[in-house]
Amino acid sequence: MASHIVGYPRMGPKRELKFALESFWDGKSTADDLKKVSADLRSDIWKQMSAAGIKYIPSNTFAYYDQVLDTTAMLGAVPPRYGWNSGEIGFDVYFSMARGNASVPAMEMTKWFDTNYHYIVPELGPEVKFSYASHKAVNEYKEAKALGVETVPVLVGPVSYLLLSKLAKGVDKSFDLLSLLPKILPIYKEVIAELKGAGATWIQFDEPLFVMDLEGHKLQAFSGAYSELESTLSGLNVLVETYFADVPAEAYKTLTSLKGVTAFGFDLIRGTKTIDLIKSSFPEGKYLFAGVVDGRNIWANDLAASLITLQSLEGVVGKDKLVVSTSCSLLHTAVDLVNETKLDAEIKSWLAFAAQKVVEVDALAKALAGQTNQSFFSANAEALSSRRSSPRVTNQSVQKAAADLKGSDHRRATEVTARLDAQQKKLNLPILPTTTIGSFPQTVELRRVRREYKAKKISEEDYVKAIKEEIKKVVDIQEELDIDVLVHGEPERNDMVEYFGEQLSGFAFTANGWVQSYGSRCVKPPIIYGDVSRPKPMTVFWSSTAQSMTKRPMKGMLTGPVTILNWSFVRNDQPRHETCYQIALAIKDEVEDLEKGGIGVIQIDEAALREGLPLRKAEHSFYLDWAVHSFRITNCGVQDSTQIHTHMCYSHFNDIIHSIIDMDADVITIENSRSDEKLLSVFREGVKYGAGIGPGVYDIHSPRIPSTDEIADRVNKMLAVLEQNILWVNPDCGLKTRKYTEVKPALKNMVDAAKLIRSQLSSAN
8 A cells, every 4th residue: 555745844853954044045155055955854854755665755845945936936937126037046036036135025925825834925927938947846856866766746736826826016906817827837848748757657736726715717727727738747647636624526526537637635634524525426547645644733643543534435446546645745743753852751652743644654554455563553542542531631720711701702891992092191102103023133142041041051040131131132222213112022032932832831842843934934833732721920020121121111022822822733632712712811811910010012913813714715704703702802801001912924814804803902013015015905995994003114034124215105105095193113023033233224214214204294284
């Protein structure tokens, strides 16, 4: 029985690629150094999967930034501002598209479906001249072959690529991106022909858009595209892979009727309804790649249950046509549990990271073929039983408190306009008040202090002294820049979710459980294994300390319950919303303690609220109801004069703007600049927003420093659709990934722009 892995983590078990990328970007290493690190990682991954017995091993899933940007490079779809005309696309152009450079901004970055992974959004239109400009897919296939490993080259499918794109600036809104199919398919044909020539026998097209609600003409585009590719694909086995949700019935019909396609891959973890479609109608003689091992979470597979599912499918498609697979790429999970030497032994027995999931896939394939590893299956059953019965999972008082939430919508008693008046009397802010989102640069020295404190190499007294000095530095910088509402810079935090999870019950932490978010940015999601509560205050000491250093308002900085949920590996033994309500109650306790500690402005970040939105519209309402309710729970008990902020970033917000309004925050800061100010269009279309709002005025994920005039121009565009008395001026996101040499001039220009426009508004009155 055959086995398959959709994709694998790229960063390496110890984030080797992250450090290689950052060294290259900083000019400390060469392109050849970066290529060697990446080649070594690829070699290790391919050999590991081969040794584990995996038959269908993916190649071309290793990206220096993301797989969509790789496809943009393959198609030569480089926006004109990057100055590329022809030839193989190198690192300079590739990374300029991803990160921007001194003279031009980066392309838009957004979330990859409902994950915390991101991709660079292609900018397309009728004028784009496509050409075969990156041979990466073929080169990596040859590279694996030279190592003695036969792989399945993976390409982002042509229709999904176009549907994940956006119209380039200036392109008429009526332009249909799918009309570009005839221009990009010839390049796909070139790539396919080269792969065949190199000896490939299988090819995988990732077409995740099949799980979305698609109109008929979009489904027809898939049919047309694969009909056009059919003759070129002749002689190859072709897998079309889908993931992240059920495939709707109409889309399933289209998918399983595609010309030239040999196999179909489905996510049977988040797409359990697809099993019914398979059982009722699966094309004879085709392969089914059954995604029964979860690629998005870290819990050990229920091998016995998965085997039952596979056996039922085997009766439908035939023994020789069923392939055991992961539900999606393992990119979304941590790399290897072997590296977790300090993790609690009981909790560790409940887990499986990417390396362990590869073993699970192989074990299931062998069991299906009658070669069951009894000791492996027995150990798995024992671990599952241990998790179900462990007393550390359940806290009855937490369960009761969450159950008692029913029957109230937890809104603040006063309307937002009246609250804003009360807050202005207390805060006395100018029009267009300036602020930042929370974090300031995380210097090498600061990281060293935290690392040494965690390793008990320095005392708590020395640690507190060092963090206080860092906070004082950040406060002084903001006062010198004349920012109106300050932050303490979060020097005590490595990660906005990890920091809170470490102080909440029901969470476990890894030493090396890193997951790529974008580029070199990695996060270490906490593991929510049990009921959640707050044993003691988490941020009050640091926020109060910072407030004592200034007479200006100091924001208390918290991560919201939905973001903590969506950026964690969440327990799968109860509904996600129940876990979210538990987190909301814990954050509520912290909000009220901050208020008692003299903090008058409290920011509760919900950066990931939009990210968790289900992919199917029929499921939106239920999610938004409990997600927005969870946020309101956190701050429903504060006084009118306490100003509640929230922050959101790097997603498409226009379709949930009414839910954002329903959160009832006093001020929302929201990403805007990198997405070509798409957020503003919703206000141009007549949506009324009465609370404070700060659409980001510059992109912090690029090292580029915007000018005062550029920022002022952005603010003026905002004033065209928003009232001046509700508009805030702030960056897109936190500043932790930037350097002080970038942050200080950018913030100075931001404050100068706000002052310039205040002066112009005053003169006009």
